[in-house]
Amino acid sequence: MSVTRFTSSILPPLLLMVAAVTLSSVNSQQFQQPPAQSLGDVLHQLLDKDKNQKVSLEEVNSQLDMLESIFNPAAEFGGQDSNNDDEVNEYKQLLSGFKSAAPTIFKVLDVNSDKSLSKSELAHVTKFEKALKKGGGMRELLRDLFSILDENADELLSVDELVNGCGNDQVITKISSRVHESFPLRSDADELKEFVMSSIESVIGGGAVVDKESVAKGMKWIDDDEDGHVSKKEVGK
Numbered sequence: 001m002s003v004t005r006f007t008s009s010i011l012p013p014l015l016l017m018v019a020a021v022t023l024s025s026v027n028s029q030q031f032q033q034p035p036a037q038s039l040g041d042v043l044h045q046l047l048d049k050d051k052n053q054k055v056s057l058e059e060v061n062s063q064l065d066m067l068e069s070i071f072n073p074a075a076e077f078g079g080q081d082s083n084n085d086d087e088v089n090e091y092k093q094l095l096s097g098f099k100s101a102a103p104t105i106f107k108v109l110d111v112n113s114d115k116s117l118s119k120s121e122l123a124h125v126t127k128f129e130k131a132l133k134k135g136g137g138m139r140e141l142l143r144d145l146f147s148i149l150d151e152n153a154d155e156l157l158s159v160d161e162l163v164n165g166c167g168n169d170q171v172i173t174k175i176s177s178r179v180h181e182s183f184p185l186r187s188d189a190d191e192l193k194e195f196v197m198s199s200i201e202s203v204i205g206g207g208a209v210v211d212k213e214s215v216a217k218g219m220k221w222i223d224d225d226e227d228g229h230v231s232k233k234e235v236g237k
Contacts, residue, residue, distance in 0.1 A: 040126035044119045054116035057106050064099050068092075104199065108185055124185060131182065139235075141182045146235050148174045157230040159216045166200055 037045075047055040047063055098105075109121050131138040149157055149165045165171045176193035179185075186192040222230050 038126040039129050040122040044122045054118055056116050060102055068095060137182055142235050144178050145175055155232045159212055162215050163212055172196055
């Protein structure tokens with residue numbers, strides 16, 4: 001799986017959530033289909049259950065739980081259609097991964113740290129979706145981040161390079177600056193860097209080091225040829 005495909009894997013659960021919640025609302029006759037809207041606006045409308053113009057993490061988790069309950073019966077009654085079973089299992093894995101990542105994604109989007117997402121904050125989801133399209137800039141961003149992490153410039157990323165990058169202030173500064181160019185999720189690159197640093201610390205604990213085993217496991221999603229490295233080709237030409 002290339003980095004581009006891996007990065008885009010968070011969108012199917014979002015779109016599935018939109019479809020599931022929309023269907024539920026239509027069936028209960030409580031939802032009037034709006035004209036064509038951006039993904040961010042649609043998510044805001046569907047997730048904001050109490051209509052206070054803000055989306056809480058609890059509201060996000062509630063919709064993810066509902067979506068999960070839809071897929072569990074689908075898996076049970078998949079019948080003998082192996083292709084259908086594979087599809088259901090794939091989306092269940094994506095959904096599981098998104099549920100695990102939801103708190104972190106929520107924090108990234110929560111620009112003002114008020115523990116809720118406004119329509120303007122969810123607009124970043126739309127920008128992210130557009131960036132994944134051909135010519136949208138995501139491929140260029142990923143290749144630039146690859147180069148920053150590639151210490152020996154051999155066009156291969158090793159576990160050690162990824163681990164070292166997480167603990168290297170200069171690397172994190174460069175990554176934060178480059179990401180901020182494409183997705184200004186904070187007021188400036190320095191503020192984004194502070195968020196990145198605090199996120200790393202929250203995962204590994206103060207004074208601890210990044211777990212190589214966890215990094216190696218995560219790399220398997222990207223390492224198509226299973227050689228223990230991530231190449232530029234695997235990131236995407």
